[in-house]
Amino acid sequence: MLGKMYDNQVCSIARTLEVVGERWSLLIVRDALQGKRRFDEFQQSLGVARNILSDRLNKLVADGILDRVEYQQHPARYEYVLTERGRDLRPVLITMLNWGDHHAPDPDGPPRVVEHATCGNPTTYEPVCQNCGIIHRDEVRVLPRS
Incomplete structure (x- = not known):
């Protein structure tokens, strides 16, 4: 991912790009809005490498766009659910x-x-x-x- 290029700008668009400006991130949100929730669903829909998908999902969770919710304990399995912040996209x-x-x-x-x-x-x-x-x-x- 590119480093920040907006450090000296007071701009809401620039701050938004820091959260969802990478193309895979917006496509993950698109798929989540269409009902996809599990890693394999995102991977199959997007065709993105698993390591990149994992990184983007983790960033979207860290930024409050998605929640990571356990749906199975043995073995542990998770799904990704849009937060209000994510649905606002x-x-x-x-x-x-x-x-x-x-x-x-x-x-x-x-x-x-x-x-x-x-x-x-x-x-x-x-x-x-x-x-x-x-x-x-x-x-x-x-x-x-x-």
Whole structure:
């Protein structure tokens, strides 16, 4: 893994990259959001070397994204469960999915669809103003802390 390159930056994006900026980490979170919990499920889905997967899972546990939970005692076996902090990455990954479908599309069309679990209709994540409701993404500005 690369060393820190953001030490002198006061930036929430840089701090986030320190936790989930490595590609295997986000793909593990993606798989966990889709219900995978066991090492072999992640390894089979991702095709990543076992030592790399082990390192990434350990880092995600250390960073509070996953909990390592024993599900069998003899021999000891563990599964990885998303924490609230990990589940809070869902809109980030869905936004990345939408960006990829639009800017780097699969020739056969989107491999996944995002829908509202309650009614089954397509959905997206949009910025929301606490006063006005949903707003267009171009109506958002990011300002330095005052």
